[in-house]
Amino acid sequence: MSELGQMLRKARLDHNISLEDLQEMTKIRKRYLEAIEDGNFKVLPGNFYVRAFIKSYAEAVGLDPNEVLQLYQNVLPAPEQEQIEPIRTKRTSRNSEKIGKWASNVMMISFVVLILGAIYYYLNTNYNGGQRDANVNEEPKRVTDKVETTNPSVNNNTYQVPVADNAAVPATPPPTPPPPQAEVKLVKSQGGTDYYAVSNASKLTIEMNVTGDACWFQIDSLGEKKETLEQGTYTNGKSQKWELDNSAFMIFGRSNAVELLVNGTAITVGDTPNAKRIQFDLQKG
Template identity: 60%
Template structure:
């Protein structure tokens, strides 16, 4: 067991916190917590998250996370920049190709839509013109008088003709538009390192994540009833991911300032520090 692991374990034992309790508070797997205490950092998902996990452990047992990292910075392995560069290269190329294809497809759809609209307008204008010309004599509109044979009614005593009038059309009622209620996402509290949000006016959660920094480890869980893991992993620069959850959800970010997060179209404040950040989105169905 390393000196850093002894320090962290001693603080945990003094506070009478079990590894299971610590796992629940930090949302870090028990196997990773044991590996930190034993100094076996190879078990962790990557050197990039060793410091973040140690900070979360230290904060949960009442130690100053920044001071702990500073004291043992020579012991804690540094992230490997070469691996990050290699893993980030392919997603960037894939992202650029996807963006080019999306722009090309959008342009084709827009041009096709304009052509379709012009075709519909031409069809109706031409059809109305043909209908208006049918039944008219070549010399123009025929005047109806009392001398027209078999068509005009009998003249009145005053000798005036009976004017023909078109029937009035009944007004078409205008449909009343149905009001659209916009989903609302609101921060209600922050307790024990977790930001709690209330989501209303929606039947489900749509969580969107986009990596704007170098890389970020993320985990998304469903907490409607029994807690269930939806997805976890490391996402690199340019990657975007979305999840749909029927109930409430829990989210952990390993490096919060490296990503952008939206819930039902509303941006979530992830802060500007490269620390672990935890959120819970409670869906309040009406």
């Protein structure tokens, strides 16, 4: 077993991930995963896939893929370069004739439309001018409106209740200010992990919904000591909710297969089928 394979295998075992779970997380066949751990890269379908498979493996077990590839770049085979022949386009005289006929038709139609537009504009202008002249010759009509005024003091249907000068007017209580809304904010991304700060909340409420085919996950409680609450593979449509009194750490095998809500705020997990690590720090006080 190579040194690279030993490091990857140790990281997988530290996260209690079996080869079957890793195959589901990365969509890489089990025999290819075993070949990577054994350092037998000839089993893989080609040199191009060696780096891609190792990168997916490292992300799934919580390692920085770029650091792994940089550390063992001398051990990995060089990727094959594909030779792409330029595509030559041929223009035939028949296509040129079709384009010429099409351009002539367009010019003819445009010329006809221009003439019709000019005729319409001329007729419409003369018609509107005649209408304005006819309206000028007409005398405006006078309308006389009679408005009857009434004395409000004579209206018998209105009754006003007298109010004493020293009468107490009930005061309107001030509105109660709403409680501060929980705020979830991305603080930094370091070492392949996104760190979020959760403020204005006494508890951490996490809701997960699997929208893809399946997703392996793990959630840890970060209290006085780190404790794994749950781990496994959820299929499409499966939902789960956790309430914690302290911070939490989560790992997702396929980041684009889940939707995540933290204290009512949607969290962007990822848009690629790669592993993702997120830590939510609950800030009390």
